[in-house]
Amino acid sequence: MTATPPTPPIDGAALLAEVEAFHRRFNVFPTEAAYVAVALWDAHAHLLDCFDSTPRLAFLSPEPGSGKSRGLEIVETLVPQPMVAVNASAAALFRAVSASEGRPTILFDEIDTIFGPKAGDNEELRGFLNAGHRRTGVTYRCVGDGGNQTVQAFPSYTAVAVAGLGSLPDTILTRSVIIRMRRRARNEKVEPFRARIHEKEGHALRDRLAAWAEQARGFVMGAWPDMPEGVTDRPADVWEPLLAIADAAGGDWPDRARDACVKLVKASQADDKGSLGIRLLTDLRDHVMVGIDRLPTIAIVDRLNALDDAPWADLQGKPLDSRRLSRMLHDYVTADNEPIASRNIRTSGGVLKGYYSTDLHDAWQRYCPPPLVQPLQALQPLQPSSEAIPA
Structure with missing residues (x-):
């Protein structure tokens, strides 16, 4: 009986470069760091079981026509078991995550209709998205009829990418890699995305990502990637899986990933009101x-x-x-x-x-985040009298 030859190793750095190039064909992201982060996020979705947490990917913009949905559409072709959700309920999502068919990658377009200023609080969905950030995250629900109900824990851990206008609840923002999209300038050209043609190309890359993920699993499992200076706490949780992917891929990806991490974390601290x-x-x-x-x-x-x-x-x-x-x-x-x-x-x-x-x-x-720049000129203080009044 002839032995099956081993699968030749896949060049992870070259594969991630192809994934990045695929995004560049159809989207103009606001920064080079965004291309790096999104490519790493695509790859991390194939290795969720290796990590303690999964960052949310958020394409946000102040106006329509900024490429948010297209960014999500390209991600859909590259991740495992994509589940496109628009106005999906929390109950539908946590049942999909716990289904026997396997964990989906949830792609939530028009998220502003759920968390926007004209929407309700949607605490149930917010709770699901927050709990699913951690591998140990579960959602508890009562199941059964009448007096025979019992409490059941539904797994919530899954990769989630969202797109929408405006912003998101603070608890979701702090768990996200945030891509602030903007409308293309007149001199910025992209290739039109045609699903009948380009989905097959994306799926071919997806299948190669899945094959590379199996080869990289041993390297990524339990990895503790070095964090850039100043990236701690929640931002470190967000970026740890992406840096582990970059280290496994090799080439220039470890350096590019850490540079992107610093730039996007600083940008989120500048933009994110935290509360x-x-x-x-x-x-x-x-x-x-x-x-x-x-x-x-x-x-x-x-x-x-x-x-x-x-x-x-x-x-x-x-x-x-x-x-x-x-x-x-x-x-x-x-x-x-x-x-x-x-x-x-x-x-x-x-x-x-x-x-x-x-x-x-x-x-x-x-x-407060560190000041971005030193103030140019201090305002003149009041001139208090020599007497003091106790509080």
Whole structure:
């Protein structure tokens, strides 16, 4: 009996380069880092069982016609068992993930119809997407009839890519590789995607990715890739599988992947508000209280509402006021573990309530991303009188 010859090794670096080139034919991504990240994400979907977590891939843009859906369409041809979901319920998704046919790769287009400003909270779907980020993630549901119901755990761990207008809930954003799409400029040309022709090419690449994944499984399983300096906590969870893929592929992919990691993490920190509270703290540090040790509440509110590209002048139809500012800052604490609260400030015009930078400094260090640039010029501080009024 003739032995089956071993499968020749596949050049992972060359294969990933082909995957990247396939994306480039049909999409103009905003940065070179985006091409690297998306190609690595395609490959990681074939090796989910090797990782403790799976990053979500998010194609987002402020306007239609920016290539989001096309990006998702190309991903669909390259990943295992794609499941295209538009307005799918959480129940349908977690049953699909736990089905005997195998774990799908969920591709969720028009995600803004689920989490956009005109949609409901959709906490069930949000919970499913958050739980499925971890390999241990499960969704608990009651099954059975009437009084015979029992609690059953449904596995939620699966790869998910989404596309939509605007943004996403903070808990999903922080678990995502974010690609901020934009409309093509007049001089940016792409090849029209024709499913009848190009799906076969994508599927051929998909099959080769699957074959390479089997060869790379031993290298990737249990790998602890070195993280770029400053990439820790949740961003490290997001990028660990992608860097492991890059290291397994070799060539220039380990260096390109780490460069892309740094650039996209920094971009997400600049764009991502983390929460409205973190956006408030960051704007206070970078724009309102630069070089100032104290400032009356009325001045803080005026300066926040005057900031361009900030949400404060229109919070659900109303500008930020002193009462809401107080409520938001009260959720954070000072270095002495006391809630941040306004204190008396004596000025030449009398005594006003306001906030001290020393009270905010600990929260700035703990929650805010590093400043992108140093401020060009500090605002002039108030000139307090020589007398002090205790808080």
